[in-house]
Amino acid sequence: MLQIFLPLNALGFVYRQLKKALADTAHMFALLEIEPAVVDEPATQALATQRPTIVFDNVAFDYKADRAILRDVNLTIRAGEKVAVVGHSGAGKSTLARLLFRFYDVNEGAIRIDDIDIRDMSLASLRAGIGVVPQDTVLFNDSIAYNIAYGAPTTATRADIENVARLAHLDDFIARLPEGYDTVVGERGLKLSGGEKQRIAIARAMLKNPAVLIFDEATSSLDTQAEQAINQALSELAADHTTLVIAHRLSTVVDADRIAVMDAGRLIETGTHAELLARDGLYARMWRLQGAADASSMS
């Protein structure tokens, strides 16, 4: 009997692992809503530095030939800086992140990390060096600890997991769960809120410790407390990394080192929050509009 069950058991294990791997790959492409479209040329260069400088140099890009998406984008994110990109829906913010992750190649210009064109890096080294905190994180039907450790390049110890959970402001929340770090989450387990899931993604990124961080802020609105917890967690993470934030709420970009304002595929203003308000351009208008919207939603 045992002889029958042992292989069945092993098959079950293989099936579960395979399903997880497939779910992860499918999820990654669903996240970015695209198919991979780049060719990995034989490359000798690797993304090696911890806090690199990223340069978008005269970048132009179209998904399809008949419609211009990005034009003349020049943006430098200096070593260790946190730059937030803002702009109306469809302005091209997420496209910048997709190009940096090389889901697509630029049509004109170049993206360079520490002076190396990302097309001259191996895809594996580029993507291993970039941590993405997506808008919506998919959790596996497994413990919180497993979900935090997922994707870490080396086996993370419980102490490592608890450390990043604390930095991601998850420890109080986990302490209140019936089985703490062993509580099962995901479809068949405890359902987490959008804000809690995003903090799990931040903790994951902390364990991965990538050179570059892309933070894709959730479009759905969070309550003030959840937003504050995420902002604090992000600040901890961004402090050691070169960070690109795709922002949907202006309240979260106020402390960015620089804010880049996109309009219809062009970068029209850059500066700190105070500089952009003084400039009285699109950012200042968006700020006034969002302030009015926030005030009316609270009344």
Ligand code: ATP
């Ligand atoms: P949002 O704030 O709504 O997320 P965004 O500023 O991030 O918007 P992008 O997602 O970068 O905007 O999209 C820029 C433009 O590119 C949009 O007009 C969008 O319709 C178009 N676009 C995005 N993805 C694709 C795609 N895979 N194929 C064709 N067009 C696309």
